[in-house]
Amino acid sequence: MPKVPAVTGSEVIHALEKVGFQVVRQKGIYVRMQHEDGRVVTIPVHAGKNVGRGLLRKILRDAKMTREEFIDLL
Incomplete structure (x- = not known):
């Protein structure tokens, strides 16, 4: 199984948008995304920093x- 790559919050958002997630709201650095079937994820977007593994x-x-x-998807 390959290791999880180092990616920024923006790259995660773009990848999830490709499979049907949409940005529902943003509060500060946190972006909440939701899929049509109800799955919800929260992604921190720090400028120039990677999301921890x-x-x-x-x-x-x-x-x-x-x-x-x-x-x-990347």
Whole structure:
């Protein structure tokens, strides 16, 4: 299984938009995204900083995606 790559919050948002997630709201640095079927994820967007690997794994778990599916979207 490949490692989760280092990506920024903006890259995560663009990848999730490709599979049907939409930005619902933003409060400060946190962007809340929701899928049509009800899945919800929250992504921190720090300018120029990567999302931590553990947090990215949690986001993928909430989005019900595998690492391979996410890497293919990048």
